[in-house]
Amino acid sequence: MTDNVRRLDLRGQTLVASGFHAPVRGTIDWLEDALIAIDEDGLIVSVTRPGEAEYEMAKREAGRAGRLATLPAGTILLPGFVDLHIHAPQYAQLGRGLDVPLEVWLHRYTFPLEARYADTAFAGRVYRRLVDDLLANGTTTALYFATAHVEASNLLADICLERGQRALVGKVAMDDPAGCPDYYRDASPEASVESTRAVIGHIRAMPGNAKGRVLPVVTPRFIPACTDAALQGLGDLARDCGCRVQTHCSESDWAHGHVLARHGMTDAASLDRFGLLTAGGVLAHSNFLTADDMDLLVARKAAVAHCPVSNAYFAGSVFPLKAALEKGVRVGLGTDISGGPIATMLDAMRGAVMASRMLESGVDPDLPPEQRSSRAGARIDFRDAFHLATAGGGDALELPVGRFEPGCHFDALAIDCEAPQGGIRLWGTEAGDDLLQTILYTASRPNLARIWVGGAQVG
Numbered sequence: 001m002t003d004n005v006r007r008l009d010l011r012g013q014t015l016v017a018s019g020f021h022a023p024v025r026g027t028i029d030w031l032e033d034a035l036i037a038i039d040e041d042g043l044i045v046s047v048t049r050p051g052e053a054e055y056e057m058a059k060r061e062a063g064r065a066g067r068l069a070t071l072p073a074g075t076i077l078l079p080g081f082v083d084l085h086i087h088a089p090q091y092a093q094l095g096r097g098l099d100v101p102l103e104v105w106l107h108r109y110t111f112p113l114e115a116r117y118a119d120t121a122f123a124g125r126v127y128r129r130l131v132d133d134l135l136a137n138g139t140t141t142a143l144y145f146a147t148a149h150v151e152a153s154n155l156l157a158d159i160c161l162e163r164g165q166r167a168l169v170g171k172v173a174m175d176d177p178a179g180c181p182d183y184y185r186d187a188s189p190e191a192s193v194e195s196t197r198a199v200i201g202h203i204r205a206m207p208g209n210a211k212g213r214v215l216p217v218v219t220p221r222f223i224p225a226c227t228d229a230a231l232q233g234l235g236d237l238a239r240d241c242g243c244r245v246q247t248h249c250s251e252s253d254w255a256h257g258h259v260l261a262r263h264g265m266t267d268a269a270s271l272d273r274f275g276l277l278t279a280g281g282v283l284a285h286s287n288f289l290t291a292d293d294m295d296l297l298v299a300r301k302a303a304v305a306h307c308p309v310s311n312a313y314f315a316g317s318v319f320p321l322k323a324a325l326e327k328g329v330r331v332g333l334g335t336d337i338s339g340g341p342i343a344t345m346l347d348a349m350r351g352a353v354m355a356s357r358m359l360e361s362g363v364d365p366d367l368p369p370e371q372r373s374s375r376a377g378a379r380i381d382f383r384d385a386f387h388l389a390t391a392g393g394g395d396a397l398e399l400p401v402g403r404f405e406p407g408c409h410f411d412a413l414a415i416d417c418e419a420p421q422g423g424i425r426l427w428g429t430e431a432g433d434d435l436l437q438t439i440l441y442t443a444s445r446p447n448l449a450r451i452w453v454g455g456a457q458v459g
């Protein structure tokens with residue numbers, strides 16, 4: 001089959017589809033035979049349900065104009081997934097080196113690997129594979145850490161645009177000789193700022209990127225890798241360029257303790273001093289946030305990328321997700337490739353539910369149940385996880401994605417519930433939330449039949 005036959009371009013079309021979205025955390029909205037009108041730019045114009053006055057007329061008119069598309073029976077539409085934390089270069093070590101603490105892992109495995117991206121041929125090979133795999137796994141919006149290299153960071157942005165992924169790409173800033181090896185760091189605080197500025201300029205000037213499908217992000221790696229001068233310069237740059245910021249925050253006892261010892265305050269408080277806590281910005285992990293830190297994030301409209309799978313290896317704790325949500329902190333989910341040895345948001349969702357259940361119950365079987373945990377009510381369920389992986393991620397980034405609503409980009413997945421090689425098995429009784437639950441817990445890559453970003457099929 002040729003690409004033209006196989007691909008279903010929905011720009012300028014009206015789609016008849018049934019599916020789920022979770023615009024509000026905790027509740028699932030089932031769309032049955034809804035008409036989703038999509039404009040030539042891939043934005044949703046209207047969502048009309050059977051029974052609404054204009055439904056039949058709109059369907060007839062779209063049909064008459066040859067602009068009506070229908071998904072095959074057994075197909076369920078979901079919003080595309082938003083992955084809020086990916087280290088693109090670390091795809092080349094996915095599934096390895098997870099048996100040592102964060103500070104050892106960085107120096108033994110991760111910095112030597114990332115240094116290899118001075119070689120743009122190597123970078124291109126890994127990045128093409130990664131972006132294609134993530135799209136095939138349903139990640140329509142990706143927030144990437146690249147490496148400290150300008151050329152390879154530019155290349156990652158080029159590849160995202162070429163492949164059609166909605167992406168935010170940051171050149172990693174890391175200049176502190178006390179925290180970074182000689183062979184892999186920016187030469188000075190000024191070099192951190194200027195190289196970041198160069199990548200911002202490249203991304204904003206990329207031909208074909210006028211509508212900002214790919215966006216730049218100011219990316220100080222984390223406080224232990226940056227001098228105060230670089231942190232200040234990057235905060236100023238983010239303000240001057242109107243860029244989002246991403247970094248790591250209070251991930252492990254070691255990382256959290258480093259900042260307490262060096263700055264006499266938490267990561268969140270310290271990042272804020274440098275102008276690095278901003279609306280649309282994302283702090284990865286944030287396991288050790290205090291109640292005051294959470295209030296600060298709410299005030300600054302900065303979000304957390306909760307990475308439950310990675311946290312099991314490197315954080316030594318479970319992020320208090322429910323407490324953060326109840327305080328009003330914006331939260332989305334991340335795979336944290338390769339701290340998390342997974343490249344699918346399905347596993348991030350499953351991990352988020354599982355981690356929250358363990359936080360609630362506690363884990364030490366030597367303790368009686370009533371003493372095993374101090375976190376009653378910490379659990380989330382699949383409804384919350386689905387929201388966080390879609391609309392929650394969009395809200396964190398302040399991007400109109402993750403929902404089937406007018407004004408949102410049509411970034412979506414068609415789930416083929418009958419794919420023989422896929423994990424989903426239905427028995428004819430599943431409906432409503434139960435059907436969604438089955439999909440989220442059992443879907444695998446063969447079930448992801450089509451992927452659209454901005455109405456164009458990209459996978």
Ligand SMILES: O=c1[nH]c(=O)c2nc[nH]c2[nH]1
Nearest residue numbers: 087110221222248336339
């Ligand atoms: O999970 C992580 N992955 C990284 O690459 C990293 N760098 C700093 N802190 C980090 N945490």
